[in-house]
Amino acid sequence: MSPSLPVRFPTVNRTDAALAGALVVATVALALVRPAGPPYRPVDAVAVVLAVAGPLALLWRSTAPLVSLVLADLALVVTTATGHAVGLLPWPAWIALFTCFAAGGRRVRVAAVAVAVLATTGYLVLDPVHPVDALPEIATTSLVAVVAGELSSRRTRAAAAEARAAAESRAQALAAERLLLQERGRLARELHDSLGHTVTVIVMQAGVGRRVFADNPAFAHEALASIETVGRTALDELDRLLRVLQPDERKARAEAFAPTVADLEELAERIRATGRPVELHTDGVQLSATGARALYRIVQEALTNAVRHSRAGRIRVELxxxxxxxxxxVTNEGGAPGEDAPVDVVPGRGLVNMRERARLEGGELEAGPVDGGFRVHAELPAGTVVSA
Incomplete structure (x- = not known):
């Protein structure tokens, strides 16, 4: 024996149930209190059942309006065919017709008109009194139900369109806010990594120059010259970032920063000018335009942290x-115990920026203490850096 499939009935909401219940009470009460006289049959069990069945068709008015209309009109026609007075039974049919035009599509509306015409024809033909004079009233009431349903449908569509427009506007506003926050974060990273590195190098070079000014004036002079060069670079970088913040000035639009291996060597030279030995091994790797900036900024921040948090020791950069x-x-060997400040292992803004840059390029970054120093290790997809 094959398992039977579950039977699913349309759902019923509370409003439809309340409406159907009220019409049931009104229809049955009218039939009992004011029964129609001849040639209609007296009120009996069949009349009561039909008086209940018609309004109950509205239970599925919202979920299946055409089904409600068919059931309501069927109760009306059967009541007429059995010789009973219809009483209030036309009202469930008109309400269902209204709902078909208010909530239904084109096919539902066409079918509703056909059902209403058939039901009206059956009523006029089967009613014992042959109430042809009632045809204008029936047509007028049906037309009112159709027009009211159409107006309700238009209001519903307009409200839905307005709600969609409001939702799209909110979504656009949220997207714009997210883009703004992302742009702010990107500019914050650029300012931190670029200008933070430059200021750190200037401070370190100034300190070295001050300490050796009396004993080695030539080196102090070189340190001052380097400070001047680095300062000009910082001004250029600041000007580029300010131009990014002013996109309306088309003539002053800044070009995208696309560093090369030569720029990495320049970074190493800046750190060497502070007195720290830097070994740079690129292993024949050439940076492409897409991921060059991220890799450059990671190296820049790693070198900045190295000179900021330790005073001596070799720094190795291997790519x-x-x-x-x-x-x-990027490995910072630091200095001998007791000679230098301990390597800072607390994740600061710099480490957060480095990890974020690697993540945005589809890679990952790890940073932490190793034997004798501190190491920054990053892995990026080969699509961001290609072999020379």
């Missing part, structure tokens, strides 16, 4: 490509 991944290692 290589393995299969479809580009590997970057």
């Amino acid at each position: 290589a490509q393995v299969a479809d991944r580009v590997l970057l290692d």
